[in-house]
Amino acid sequence: MTHYIAIVEDAGPDHAIGVWFPDLPGCFSAGDNIDEALRNAPEALELYLEDFIAERKPLPPARTLTELRNDPEVAEDIKNYMVALIELPTRAHAAE
Template structure:
């Protein structure tokens, strides 16, 4: 199973909850609340993986939380936002 670290941004009750993946630029998800945003996240991963495959590109290796903490572009977000591991659906990476 392949899992990617997701950063969850909750801007309050008047806004959607956003989910983004530091290892996958442009791969985002959202929902009306945290639970919905996390339920939508695997589909976002699958669509992202399918798009890369169609373009002939490979899915980047997921970094560990320790590796992400060492990345200055992500470290502050890890301190201020919630984090979750999101599994890439099997159909999206069956060729691995």
């Protein structure tokens, strides 16, 4: 099963909790609390990958946490925010 690492940003009580995927530019989700944001993340992942799946293009590779920590564009976010593994939804596995 493929999992993508998500960055979970909590900007405080007056803001939604944001979830974004370093390996999938432009793929993001949110929720009023962490649980809701994480429940919404797989749907965002599936919607983002819909074109890849429909056109049978290879999915963008999912990097490991170690690889992301070594990426200077992501390393600071990993230090400052939570990370979560989001499983690729079952319907999307057909494109793998």
